[in-house]
Amino acid sequence: MSFLRKTAPVALFGIAALTLASCSSTPAPAATPEESAAALEPATITLYTSEPQEKADELVAAFNEVHPEITVEVFRAGTGDLTTRVATEQASGGIQADVFLAADAGTFEGYAADDLLLKYTPADVDALNPDVVDPEGFYTGTRIIPTVIAYNTGIITEAPESWKDLTDAEYADKIVMPNPDVSGAAAYNAAVWLDDDQLGEKWMTALAENRPVIADSNGPVSQAVATGAQPIGIVVDYLVRELAAQGSPIAVSYPSEGVPYVSQPVGIFADTDEEAASKAFVDFLVSAAGQELAVEQSYLPVRSDVGTPEGAPSMDDIEILSPDLETIRSTQDAAVETFRSLFL
Incomplete structure (x- = not known):
């Protein structure tokens, strides 16, 4: 299949996200933003990410303002190195990360096909650009890059x-x-x-x-x-x-x-021992606060209520190559x- 061409935005922000309930298997129900922000049991989660170290540190610090009870240990590397690490860990006894934030949707499609990801619909999903939300509920884009x-x-x-x-x-x-x-x-x-x-x-x-x-x-x-x-x-x-x-x-x-x-998706590995804490981290990434931080870090956001970086064009002004994943x-x-x- 050849790629589709869009002369309009990636999607009109504000359109409701794809109806996840129509999938053959229903993802776990999303928490409300208020429920997501509630204090959880103390936990430590490991994040694998390709985010620049400074941005990853800012992200964890902002998350800890909401959830100080959750410690986030970050392993930062290029996406190629991360996917190699995941494959090596999978072959040798188990993936050591709880959350994966990197790369493109195609990588996550592969992980979902291999049953490596937990189904989870983030809180406040209807506020997100539906083009970055996996209709089967395995991952969600966090930036448009x-x-x-x-x-x-x-x-x-x-x-x-x-x-x-x-x-x-x-x-x-x-x-x-x-x-x-x-x-x-x-x-x-x-x-x-x-x-x-x-x-x-x-x-x-x-x-x-x-x-x-x-x-x-x-x-x-x-x-x-x-x-x-x-x-x-x-x-x-x-x-x-x-x-x-x-x-x-x-x-x-x-x-x-x-x-x-790429939409820098985030997903939770299926064998995580810290499901609640991992879900809270995903919720924060796509929340208004998390997306305001993304804009401060010069990224185009995945929701319409947080503005855009100074000097960034409107998505209406960019012609997009939209692939069949x-x-x-x-x-x-x-x-x-x-x-x-x-x-x-």
């Missing part, structure tokens, strides 16, 4: 307007992009691009001919663009906003063909291998 073209405004006078522009010879040796072996968003993007009728392997091959630098993750990509080491970058948009706000000569272009996005899940490994053969 598009991948875009970043450029150094001190070097690039006319910004690229499309993915195809990046194959022009004028950009040879000037591009930097993340490694899909490390970045879950980059692995997802590879599958999106290869499946898209406007791009595909022909475009990716042409891009490789411009010899882009492959950085480990999105953070080094954004820094390379900001410093001018590589004046063009393929990177998640929130990093560009953060650096621009700090005074760096960096700006963003949303390609005309459309942008892939089963296609992504089934083709992502092959897409990453194609990327390796072309770029690494």
Whole structure:
């Protein structure tokens, strides 16, 4: 199946979330926000996340203002390293994490298919963008993170307007992009691009001919663009906003063909020993307070009542590439291998 194209927003915020009760198996009933905030028995949960360490620390601190009785131990790594760790732990006796916050919905679809995730519908789910809520109830998106073209405004006078522009010879040796072996968003993007009728392997091959630098993750990509080491970058948009706000000569272009996005889902592993505490953490992530923090951290939120980051466009102004998740899940490994053969 080819990807659908949306010229409208990802979804109109405020539309009720998909009716979860219609699924063949009904998820656990959601707590109300008031019930979720009630004090729980003291507990310790382990969070595996690809969030930058500083943002993860801020998230845990904000959660502990609501639930001081819950200790959150954080293991932070790139999505590729996290999924490898989960697979290793699964094979050797049991997953050590309670909550997983990382990557794209395709990763969670795979975990759900393998019966690794607990069904849980977060509190206040009707306030969320329904496009990021798993209709079967295994995971929920927590941010909307598009991948875009970043450029150094001190070097690039006319910004690229499309993915195809990046194959022009004028950009040879000037591009930097993340490694899909490390970045879950980059692995997802590879599958999106290869499946898209406007791009595909022909475009990716042409891009490789411009010899882009492959950085480990999105953070080094954004820094390379900001410093001018590589004046063009393929990177998640929130990093560009953060650096621009700090005074760096960096700006963003949303390609005309459309942008892939990840929703940084959160899910609870089925064999958790701390179900109540894990559910409270998930509830906080998508609550108004949790999403206000996401906006403060330069992310586009998954609910409409918390504003948007300064300098961020309306979703109405962004053309979105919206994938069939089963296609992504089934083709992502092959897409990453194609990327390796072309770029690494």
